[in-house]
Amino acid sequence: MGTLRALSVTQQVGLLFVVLFGLLTLITLVAFSRTLQEAPPEKVAARERFARELRALWVGAILFWVAWASGPLGSTILFGLVSFFALREFVTLTHTRRADHRALLLAFFVVLPAQYVLVGMRLIDAFTVFIPVYVFFAIPVISALANDPFRFLERTAKIQWGVTVCVYGMSHAPALLLLELPGYRDRGAFLVLFLVVVVFVAQAGQELASRRIRRRPVARAISRTFSWRAFAAGAALAGVAGVLLFWITPFKPLPALAMGAAAGAAGTLGEFVMKALKRDAGVRTWQGGSSVTGGVGLLDRLAPLCFSAPVFFHSVRWYFGT
């Protein structure tokens, strides 16, 4: 640990990426060598699923690296684009009417860029209130001006919700990258990595636990695997992962446990909520192979991050009293 501390911040971050890509390469090689063996069809299907997830992990890791390497401007633009694609998928899945056109234009071409500009300029106070205060007010005004009262609240609420999840939630990820904490300068990448790892562990943990302990699902119509027991197991595992990673964060072990568990729990709950939304939109085939226009599966993957990033971000700020 001492030798690690002796490295400069840039070297530490560099090492982080070497380890990350090394691990991914290793997993990919193992997975590839497995595909060379013959196997029954259900195993082949499972492998294909795994390969798809692995591809997504690669894309995520490369994005993460590019975001880090390209500095504040690059990372803001990159996360802004991801946000754009997520919002595009969200709007596709919800039913909007002609009168929503202007409000949607506002969301896509004004709110989204403005939010990321605020993040990129590190205007923390401005970017945390911009959407909840100003945009919350502006969207219904624009919608009302379109002169269509049909299901007005429902339509406006949907747009608000999409903006909050896909733009506001997502924008907290680059904000973490740019967050300047006392004694922890330029190490934002570790915070993002910490968040991504605990969220991933919480999801994987819940998935495994739901297979092991057969419990009655809390909401069968939405998810057959979500039970309180499995959820708690996922959050607990995320806490353990948090403790194991405490040395890359500015936290002491116990707060790292709490942070990990909280962020992990927020992530799994976010995914659960997104499942409800997709059920409502009629996307049946979960993840890939869907024939419904718009169900491209980006939103599912980003939902845990969109929900957990703001929780984590504000927990961190609260912890440091900034």
Add this chain to the structure above:
Amino acid sequence: MKLPEVAGLALAFIARLVTGAQGFWHGTSPKAEQRIYFANHQSHFDWVLIWAALPRDLRAVTRPIAARDYWTASPLKHWITREIFNAVYVSRQRHKDGTGDDEDPLEPLMEALRNGDSLVIFPEGTRGHAADPAPFKSGLYALAQAFPEAQLIPTWIDNVQRVMPKGEVVPVPILCAVVFGAPIALAPDEERRAFLDRARAAVMALRDVA
């Protein structure tokens, strides 16, 4: 690369950024055969969407139909339709007093098909905003009669009316799908109306796929 080519690629990129322009091929595949794609028509964006959903090598040989009076009115419009899309221009109205060009409106289309090009047509004739497409006009029947060897590909464009409703200028980013279906053919003694209704049904049947 020449300017029109670059502009074309940029346009296709924007169309993909805004709508995804996902092309799905059901019962047919993207091949360089002579084809007449016929699709539902809801927005000015329809043609760009079909064009962007086609593979790049097919874009060059697939041509849209453009109204001559509107699309040659300004140098920019003329340049876009001529250089990027290689559009087939048709005159919308014949002059009532018998002056001016008195050609058959289908003649430029026949000409393009004789050259071996593929066409995209919107047989409803105008942009609709109802859920179902309007009854098809007879141009498709005439083309099918004159060129029995060209494949008639029904095409359903999903969601595009949400991207750019009539009267709006800026498109909202929403994912769209273009579904290309199995080719239909004119039966030997099929009547005009029966064929057009069958063609319309073939387009609407693709809606469930999207």
